[in-house]
Every structure is written in C-alpha cells, then in structure tokens.
Amino acid sequence: TRQRDELKQRAAELLKARGAALVAHYYVDGDLQDLAQATGGIVSDSLEMARFGRDHAAQTLVVAGVRFMGETAKILSPEKRVLMPDLDATCSLDLGCPADDFAAFCDAHPDRTVVVYANTSAAVKARADWMVTSSCALEIVSDLKARGEKILWAPDKHLGRYIQDQTGADMLMWNGACIVHDEFKGLELELLRAQHPDAMILVHPESPAAVVAQADVVGSTSALIKAVVEGQAREYVVATDKGILHAMRQLAPGKVLIEAPTAGNSATCKSCAHCPWMAMNGLQGIVECLEHGHGEIQVAEPVRVQALSCITRMLDFTA
Numbered sequence: 001t002r003q004r005d006e007l008k009q010r011a012a013e014l015l016k017a018r019g020a021a022l023v024a025h026y027y028v029d030g031d032l033q034d035l036a037q038a039t040g041g042i043v044s045d046s047l048e049m050a051r052f053g054r055d056h057a058a059q060t061l062v063v064a065g066v067r068f069m070g071e072t073a074k075i076l077s078p079e080k081r082v083l084m085p086d087l088d089a090t091c092s093l094d095l096g097c098p099a100d101d102f103a104a105f106c107d108a109h110p111d112r113t114v115v116v117y118a119n120t121s122a123a124v125k126a127r128a129d130w131m132v133t134s135s136c137a138l139e140i141v142s143d144l145k146a147r148g149e150k151i152l153w154a155p156d157k158h159l160g161r162y163i164q165d166q167t168g169a170d171m172l173m174w175n176g177a178c179i180v181h182d183e184f185k186g187l188e189l190e191l192l193r194a195q196h197p198d199a200m201i202l203v204h205p206e207s208p209a210a211v212v213a214q215a216d217v218v219g220s221t222s223a224l225i226k227a228v229v230e231g232q233a234r235e236y237v238v239a240t241d242k243g244i245l246h247a248m249r250q251l252a253p254g255k256v257l258i259e260a261p262t263a264g265n266s267a268t269c270k271s272c273a274h275c276p277w278m279a280m281n282g283l284q285g286i287v288e289c290l291e292h293g294h295g296e297i298q299v300a301e302p303v304r305v306q307a308l309s310c311i312t313r314m315l316d317f318t319a
C-alpha cells in the first residue's frame with residue numbers, strides 16, 4: 001500500500017501539473033474513484049461522464065473506464081486531449097456490434113429510428129439517430145414511441161427487452177450482451193432472497209429477464225446508488241459490477257451490501273461480477289498516460305462529426 005499511496009500521490013501531482021481532469025466510471029478500482037474525487041474530477045455513469053467532460057475547462061481529460069467512454073469524450077470535445085490508462089479496455093457490447101454488420105442491419109430497415117446504447121464504437125454511433133445510456137433510455141424511447149416511431153435497437157438485448165416491456169415500443173433488436181451482467185442468475189437470486197427476505201433487490205437492466213423480474217429497483221448505476229442512499233431497508237442485494245460498491249459504501253455507510261449471485265457461484269462466492277476491461281484501469285496507467293501522453297484517443301473527423309449529432313441529441317434531451 002505504500003507503493004499505492006506513492007502512485008496515487010504521483011498521479012494527483014501529474015493531473016495538476018498537466019491541468020488534467022480525471023473522469024472515472026463507478027466500475028473502476030476504488031483508488032481511481034477516490035483520486036477523481038480528490039482532484040476535482042468526477043465519478044459517475046456514462047451519461048454524466050460525457051456531460052462533465054464536455055463542460056469542463058481542462059484541456060486534457062483522463063478517462064478511466066472503457067474505450068467508448070473515451071471516444072464519447074473526444075467526439076464532444078475534439079479540441080481536448082483525451083487520454084486513457086489502457087486503450088485496450090473495450091466492452092463486449094462494443095465488440096459484439098461491428099460497424100459494417102450494424103450498417104447492413106440499418107440498411108435493411110430504413111423505416112426505423114436507430115437508437116444505440118452508449119456502449120458502442122464511434123463508427124456505430126455515426127450511423128445512429130439517437131444515443132442513449134441506461135439512465136435515459138426509457139425516457140427517450142417512450143418519447144419516440146409517443147411520436148409513432150418504430151425503433152431499431154442495438155446492441156444490448158436485455159436492456160432492449162426491458163425497455164420494450166416498459167414502453168411497449170416497437171423495437172427490432174440486435175443480439176448483444178454485457179458479459180458481466182449476463183452472468184447474474186435468476187434461480188440463485190431467488191435462493192438468496194429467501195435468506196434475506198427484507199433485502200431490497202437492485203438490478204441493472206443489462207441483466208437477464210429472470211433477474212430483472214425480481215428487482216425492487218431496476219436502473220442505471222446512478223439510480224441504484226440513489227436507491228441505496230435513500231432506501232429504508234438495511235440490506236441491499238446488488239446486481240451490477242462490484243466496482244459500484246465503493247461509491248455505495250461511501251455514500252451509505254450504514255447499509256449492508258450483498259453481491260448478487262452469478263454463474264458458477266453460490267451466494268458465498270464474492271466478487272464474481274467485475275468487468276475485465278474496467279479492471280484494466282489502474283493508477284500506474286494514469287501516471288503513464290500523463291507522463292508520456294500514452295493512450296490518446298483519436299476519432300477520424302468525418303466519423304466524429306456524424307457521431308456527434310446522436311450524442312448531442314441525447315444531452316439536449318436530458319439537459
């Protein structure tokens with residue numbers, strides 16, 4: 001931990017020296033979340049990460065999260081330098097939705113409004129009418145439905161199905177999933193609930209239907225944190241990446257947090273739900289990208305300009 005403290009100190013000094021702001025996701029290591037908070041950056045979900053990066057005066061943004069978050073920051077602020085601790089930090093939703101195949105899917109359904117989840121490449125966003133995150137997807141799709149629009153949705157099938165169930169919108173779905181949330185298991189959750197009958201069940205909508213069906217609250221990372229802070233219960237079962245527990249413990253210190261069961265574990269197996277790509281973000285990476293300018297995000301200008309409109313549309317809608 002001495003080495004860790006030194007690295008943290010070094011990273012904080014470099015952020016200051018370079019006039020850089022650290023923008024971190026709730027799923028990254030707690031040290032990075034603490035560093036972001038201590039240095040005037042932000043820890044949040046992808047919607048607020050995008051807004052913060054766009055509105056912040058810093059000319060360098062260090063994005064601790066996964067690739068699409070860095071790309072979104074660059075698309076919104078092409079004049080800023082956007083660095084990431086590890087450019088190989090991707091996302092199974094992004095990997096599972098290659099731009100060429102997606103374009104062919106869109107071409108085959110020209111009558112549909114194209115709505116993509118934030119967890120996609122810049123090239124996929126360039127083809128979309130709307131980008132959404134899990135904190136605004138319901139609102140935006142409800143609005144589109146009210147205007148009589150038929151939707152082509154990509155890439156997360158579980159989030160898509162949840163939104164379709166809630167809104168009744170006509171949605172044609174891409175078949176993608178998050179490898180982390182896809183592992184939460186309905187049957188095991190039922191057994192866990194039997195042991196903790198008073199616990200509140202908090203579920204991210206990237207989870208399978210059998211898990212979502214048992215939730216007291218279904219929502220984005222920020223919505224689940226709010227549910228813990230404001231909830232009357234003592235115990236909370238959390239079905240999302242375990243990185244979120246760090247912020248929950250800080251904001252609601254008296255509450256008991258229980259990780260929801262995943263495949264191949266019982267209620268006793270801890271720390272199974274953690275995104276391998278989020279885990280690639282570390283203090284060392286922060287120091288190195290600031291010291292050497294490693295890990296700079298680039299987005300080709302024609303793609304950037306095309307992707308910008310669906311992101312701006314979302315930010316304006318949720319402003």
Ligand code: CIZ
Pocket residue numbers: 044045046047118119133134135178206220221
């Ligand atoms: O699972 C993710 O990558 C999430 C929850 C992103 C977000 O919207 O914050």
Ligand code: SF4
Pocket residue numbers: 027066090091092093119178179180181206241275276277278
């Ligand atoms: Fe992608 Fe899932 Fe990791 Fe989020 S947690 S970045 S959706 S693989």
